Amino acid sequence: MKHTLHITMACLLALGVAQTSYAEGSLSSSTPRRDFVEARKEIRTNTREEVKDIKNNARDEIKDKRDDMRSELEKRRIELAKQIAKRQYDKMVSRYQATIERLEGIMAKIVTRVDKVKTAGGKTENAEKYLAEAKTHIADAKTSLDALKNATTLAVNTTATTTASTTPKQIKDTLATLKKIAKETDTHIKEGHRSLEKALGSLRGVSSTKPASTTPNVTN
Numbered sequence: 001m002k003h004t005l006h007i008t009m010a011c012l013l014a015l016g017v018a019q020t021s022y023a024e025g026s027l028s029s030s031t032p033r034r035d036f037v038e039a040r041k042e043i044r045t046n047t048r049e050e051v052k053d054i055k056n057n058a059r060d061e062i063k064d065k066r067d068d069m070r071s072e073l074e075k076r077r078i079e080l081a082k083q084i085a086k087r088q089y090d091k092m093v094s095r096y097q098a099t100i101e102r103l104e105g106i107m108a109k110i111v112t113r114v115d116k117v118k119t120a121g122g123k124t125e126n127a128e129k130y131l132a133e134a135k136t137h138i139a140d141a142k143t144s145l146d147a148l149k150n151a152t153t154l155a156v157n158t159t160a161t162t163t164a165s166t167t168p169k170q171i172k173d174t175l176a177t178l179k180k181i182a183k184e185t186d187t188h189i190k191e192g193h194r195s196l197e198k199a200l201g202s203l204r205g206v207s208s209t210k211p212a213s214t215t216p217n218v219t220n
Contacts, residue, residue, distance in 0.1 A: 137192030
């Protein structure tokens with residue numbers, strides 16, 4: 001009986017040792033697996049963050065390049081608009097200048113004819129009145145033309161130094177100013193031309209030749 005009890009206890013003791021060894025083996029084998037899982041999770045997290053950073057940096061770089069391209073295109077557009085406007089207004093100034101000089105030449109000829117008619121004793125009041133009006137309009141046209149030249153030069157210099165954010169409004173305001181001055185110049189030129197036509201028309205039918213003096217007949 002005692003022998004059987006000893007054998008039973010020996011078996012139980014051996015079983016306990018075996019279970020303890022198995023548990024320790026299971027624990028030691030599960031620990032590397034847990035470390036591997038955690039390491040893989042950390043790698044995934046780090047990789048995800050790195051990819052996110054790469055995307056953000058790429059997005060910022062693309063945005064910067066787009067902004068630079070927009071700025072460059074805006075500068076080119078401004079430069080092109082400036083060149084076109086300058087050519088147009090340079091032609092306009094030249095045309096106005098030539099017209100004013102032509103009107104001054106016509107006015108000088110009419111003044112000469114008025115002097116001849118007046119010397120011949122003809123009536124020149126209306127012609128002189130229209131000539132005075134023409135002279136005033138031509139002088140105003142020359143003043144407006146000088147203002148147009150100055151405004152054109154200022155517009156070219158201004159658009160060359162403005163920033164992309166302020167240029168559109170400044171260009172619009174500048175063009176409005178140039179159009180206004182050009183319209184004033186055109187109006188004065190037309191009015192001057194009209195007054196010269198009236199002056200010339202008032203001299204039609206008026207002789208510029210002084211009538212010959214008549215000697216009274218004397219009877220004996």
